[in-house]
Amino acid sequence: MYDFVIAGARCAGASLAGFLGRQGYRVLLIDKYASPGPALSTHIIGETGVYERLGILDKMENSGAPAITRMRVDLNGSVFESDLVVTSRVIGLRRELLDRYLLDSALSHPSVTLLTETRVIGPLLDGDGRASGFRCAHKDGTVRNYYGQVVIGADGARSLTARLLGARQLEGTPLNHCAVTYVYASQIEPLALPAVEWYWKDDSVVLCNPIDRSMHCIALMTDRIRLSGDKDSLNSLIREKLQGIRTLAPRLRRMRVEGGPRGIGPLGSHIRQCYGDGWALVGDAAAYLHPIAGVGIDNAVCCAEYLAQELSEYKEGRKTWQEAMTSYEEKLHGRVRPQYEHSLVTLRRRFEPLSDEGEERLRMLCTFPGLVKELGGRSENVMALLTRS
Known part of the structure; x- marks a missing residue:
């Protein structure tokens, strides 16, 4: 019997195990893979405090990835660039590196156990219908039950845990967001000041940012790409x-x-x-935003900290289960709902054509210094106009 059994050992599950393990709770992490590998991601990490509390910030900052302090937005050749405003810097790391840091941090606590190459095949319920563990299949074909006082699904956007436990969808969109593909690329000429580069190109979006090993991560988001072809054709x-x-x-x-x-x-x-009787969800299992939002990693790790705080309150008897999980839900929704709405607006804007006159005015704004200064002086009015529309 464990205190907590977590399905999924990537950034959400590993972070949660790290926060709980630090408090001495017995945690079982279950993952279907042998070790962390590449994962779809924009590879943009903006928070600092939460990674410092997990004990991996120094590793991240010494990984060879440059601190990115600028945002560069290119609309058909008209370029806007500035220092970041919502954070002082972001870092781009390959997920196989970041997730390994998070997993090693969790496993540094003696009370955390990891089972790899193990698939969850069903939930276990007690006599009152409360979740009490997972039934799992191992690589060698054996099937075993693992019990916990609380079970947690951290198994991604297509969460099997969520489906098996009957988690309702509170908000959702049709399965029609643009496809996303990414590559790691070397020998790209870097910008003088590292930036997150965002390119609007027709109805497509390209994100490009430097990562570790002097590489860049390039993500292409478009309806006009087929992922089923061979890799050479896709490249x-x-x-x-x-x-x-x-x-x-x-x-x-x-x-x-x-x-x-x-x-x-x-x-x-x-x-x-994001919760039910004896169970909770975290990371993309609880809330999945299209990668165009660029906030998935930070959301997973920060919401794992929210959940760990509330689970501790429950375990220590300071809150009932309902009180703790209601508080977790409020924190999670307070963070992700505004991002969810903003990401949908950004996705819709891919289909808003820019007229020839609009492009001409945009070029004037970018090339007439006086207009740039005037734009800055009237930025409050411009922002009010844009947010109303």
């Missing part, structure tokens, strides 16, 4: 799309693809019921 298509961005293409002359392409087809966003 050729990605290169063709990138070469069509005239402000990016000159920096790609020596580009070498080092990993990928990997990606997902059209997928919807959702916010699910």
Whole structure:
């Protein structure tokens, strides 16, 4: 019998195990993979405090990934760039590196146990219908039951745990968001000041940011890409799309693809019921936002901390189960709901055409210094106009 049994050992599950293990709780982590590997992600990490509390911030900052302090937005060749405002810096790390840091941090606590190459095949319920564990299949074909006072699903957007436990969908979109594919690429000419680069190109979006090992992560988001083809064809298509961005293409002359392409087809966003009788969800299992939002990693880790705090309150008898989980839900929704709405607005804007007159005015704004200064002076009015529309 464990205090907590967690299905999924990536950034949400490993972070949760780390926070709970630090308090001495007996935690069982279950994952179907042998070790952390690549995962779909924009690889953008903006928080600092939560990773410091997990004890991995120094590793992240010494990984070779540059601190990114700028945001660069390119709309058909008109470029806007500024220092970041919501955080002082972001870092881009390959997920196989970040998730390994998080997992090692969790396993540094003696009370945390990891089972790899193990699949959850069903929930266990006690006589009152309360979740009490998972039934699991091991690589060698054996099936065993693992019991916990609380079970947690941290098993991603297509969470089997959520489905098996009957978690309701509170918010959701059709499965029609644009497909996403990404590659790791080396020998890209870097910007003088590292930036998160965002390119609007027709009805597509390209994100490009430096990561560890002097590489860049390039994510292509478009309806016009098929992920079912062979990798060489997909790589050729990605290169063709990138070469069509005239402000990016000159920096790609020596580009070498080092990993990928990997990606997902059209997928919807959702916010699910995040707890029930004896169970809770965290990470993408609880709330999945399209990668265009660029906040998935931080959301997973920060919401894992929220959940760990409330589970501790429950275990120590300071709150009832309902009180603790209601508080967790409020924290989670307070964080992700505004992001959810904003991401849907951004996705819709892919289909809003920019007229020739609009492009001409945009170029004037970018090339007439006096207009830029005037825009800054009237920024309050401009922001009010944009947010109303």
